[in-house]
Amino acid sequence: MKDILFDVIKGKKTKRVPWVPFVGVHGGYLIGSSADEYLKSSDKIFEGISVAIQRYRPDGIPVAFDLQIEAEVLGCKLMWSKNSPPSVSSHPLEEGTSLDSLKMPSEKDGRIPIIMEALKRLKEKYKDIAFYGLVTGPLTLAMHLAGADLLMNMLLDPQSVEKVISFSCNVAIKMSQYYSKNGADVIAIVDPTVSLISPQTFDQFMSDAYTKIFEFIKSQNKISASFVCGDARKVIEPICKTYPDSFHADENVPLSMLRGTTQKYGISFGGNIPLTTVLFSGNEILSQKVAAECIYESGIDRFVLAPGCDLLYDTPPQNLEAVSEVVHDVPMEKIGEYITEKASRIVEEKIEPYKTPNYKTLDHVNVDVITINADTCAACKYMVEAVKSVGDKFMAIPPFEWSEHRLSEKTTLSMIKTFGLKQIPSIVIDGEVAFEGIVPTHDELVKKIREAFERKKK
Amino acid sequence: MDILQEISDNLQKGQVSKVGILVKQALEDKIDVKTILGSLIEGMGVVGRRFRDGEIYVPEVLIAARAMYAGLDLIRPLLVQTGATYIGKVVIGTVKGDLHDIGKNLVKMMMEGAGFEVIDLGRDVSPEKFVEAVKANQPDIVGMSALITTTMVNMKDTIEALKRANLRDKVIVMVGGAPVTERFAAEIGADSYAKDADTAVAKAKALISNKR
Structure with a gap:
């Protein structure tokens, strides 16, 4: 519920953490619409976010997650996709358009009215939910307009870069105004590209722009937020000095670090359930475990639970429903216990025990070399070569067969569990761990093989 | 001096x-x-x-x-x-659907700077294009980059396409990009993940010397 979110951002104590799933094109997936159709229709956005609200029980949610809206209005060509937001394929300033000829986007330009219409309708229907208006950050928009050379020009031609950033800053303020007017509760400046620049460069080019934008948002009595992606660890502090009310980062920034810095400045922080390895390709139990870990690591003090960034189009909805259960149904004091329980279930569920052959009845000794990958891992390669060379020299006595098992194979995980291996690479001889992490000499290896052969006779 | x-x-x-x-x-x-x-x-x-x-x-x-x-x-x-030889050949590109090439270009520059021959397929490179380039150039390494979380899944499609063309065992597949992680790389069956351009060069050198 939005009051919980507001309270947390203001630093008040709450009973649970607020939850803000970053539903972007995933809203299209929820209603069977492709990403391109979805982002061009206020009806579809309304419908998609409505389904997300019903299924994921959020306290806050973005109206749309598309960092190309402003760029498109300003003349960047877009490449559309069925399952992701569009990408900018041309940069007008790079192609000869002058900055002075670019007009400030009006509320009627491009897809801006579509987003604002969806916002108004959602706001009207879901009075208990906080809606986030997402604005393209000034560096990201400047790079959309001028291309990647803008980064180089920060050093070679700083004045021209300052002009583009200043323009992009004004666009961000305009967009914030439109979102504010149409009812957004939180206005977030989403600037993934700031992770590419140094803290000094941020201070030089971005700091004033950020401060100006956040001051404007606050002057509208709205909550301001900063979203970054990638390894933005070094710019967290410079961004905090521009005083957004809330700061979100993805899994590249450890939550403990984000908490440490934001709390110094009295700013709330949010994140960072991994989008791909957990929410997209993981299952419900993993999603719940990781969400609980985020809460455990952050505590309820000023923390907003969210994915690292824009949810992938076909993220399994059941994983997000599972996260929502953690938020709504697990009491804070039980979170630690809950994580342990989920972790043990993951181990049990994921890995089947390895079906060992009956070594006694085999007419040869069975040598299993467990590796990460002998083609790519040097230690694994030596382990495999050690076994191979024994085979070459001692072919006749005693007979043995060997095989390499790489970590990428499912059965290898079963073997690690069944044999209780602590290190890789390892050699298991007739089901017994013979060498772990240390490459044996020829003599040591032959001795172990002989011993295993002797055991068969007993 | x-x-x-x-x-x-x-x-x-x-x-x-x-x-x-x-x-x-x-x-x-x-x-x-x-x-x-x-x-x-x-x-x-x-x-x-x-x-x-x-x-x-x-x-x-x-x-x-x-x-x-x-x-x-x-x-x-x-x-x-003078007939100087490269230390290895790399086919590189940003995956299908992704137009972000800063990271890919950084890796390319560092690779060239380290003595690799680099064939740059550019951005928005389909799995088929990667396969064609591998057939035509017989590189040691295929490098893929992605910036958007929604396009990084296309790395897997490229690996699958290489498998179907019986080329997967002939090349080392390296992946990278802001949203890509070691774990993701392992899941999709890449050989290696590098978190930055310098690490990519170091890993590429090690992988090639292991292969030879």
Whole structure:
């Protein structure tokens, strides 16, 4: 519920953490619409976010997650996709358009009215939910307009870069105004590209722009937020000095670090359930475990639970429903216990025990070399070569067969569990761990093989 | 100061014209072209390490790389004439649906700076295009980059396409990009993940020497 979110951002104590799933094109997936159709229709956005609200029980949610809206209005060509937001394929300033000829986007330009219409309708229907208006950050928009050379020009031609950033800053303020007017509760400046620049460069080019934008948002009595992606660890502090009310980062920034810095400045922080390895390709139990870990690591003090960034189009909805259960149904004091329980279930569920052959009845000794990958891992390669060379020299006595098992194979995980291996690479001889992490000499290896052969006779 | 050291130092500072002048001077002084290349490699190596360690950022690397090319472009024809061999061949591209190529370009620049031959397929590269390029160029390594979480899944499609074309075992697949992780790389069956351009070069060298 939005009051919980507001309270947390203001630093008040709450009973649970607020939850803000970053539903972007995933809203299209929820209603069977492709990403391109979805982002061009206020009806579809309304419908998609409505389904997300019903299924994921959020306290806050973005109206749309598309960092190309402003760029498109300003003349960047877009490449559309069925399952992701569009990408900018041309940069007008790079192609000869002058900055002075670019007009400030009006509320009627491009897809801006579509987003604002969806916002108004959602706001009207879901009075208990906080809606986030997402604005393209000034560096990201400047790079959309001028291309990647803008980064180089920060050093070679700083004045021209300052002009583009200043323009992009004004666009961000305009967009914030439109979102504010149409009812957004939180206005977030989403600037993934700031992770590419140094803290000094941020201070030089971005700091004033950020401060100006956040001051404007606050002057509208709205909550301001900063979203970054990638390894933005070094710019967290410079961004905090521009005083957004809330700061979100993805899994590249450890939550403990984000908490440490934001709390110094009295700013709330949010994140960072991994989008791909957990929410997209993981299952419900993993999603719940990781969400609980985020809460455990952050505590309820000023923390907003969210994915690292824009949810992938076909993220399994059941994983997000599972996260929502953690938020709504697990009491804070039980979170630690809950994580342990989920972790043990993951181990049990994921890995089947390895079906060992009956070594006694085999007419040869069975040598299993467990590796990460002998083609790519040097230690694994030596382990495999050690076994191979024994085979070459001692072919006749005693007979043995060997095989390499790489970590990428499912059965290898079963073997690690069944044999209780602590290190890789390892050699298991007739089901017994013979060498772990240390490459044996020829003599040591032959001795172990002989011993295993002797055991068969007993 | 030794002219080779000067080349390396000026490259690190991104001094395009100075690197050009110094390389020309070195050639006039009859310094072996491979030795000159060595000074460019050394300079770019320092840049890569400083980038990896967070001492410098993308703008500084782009400028240094520009200076590197000012030197490399002068000696490239001579390297070909002397029959100098590359340390490996890399086919590289940003995956389908993704138009972001800063990261890919950084890796390309560092790879070239380290002595690899790099075939750059550009951005928005389909699995089929990767397969064609592997068939045509027989590289040691296929490098894929993605910036958007929604396109990184296309890395897997490329790996699958390489498998279908019976090419997967013939190349080392390396992946990278802001949203990509070690775990994701393992899940999709890539051979290696590098978190930055310098690590990509170091891993590429190690993987190639293991392969040979």
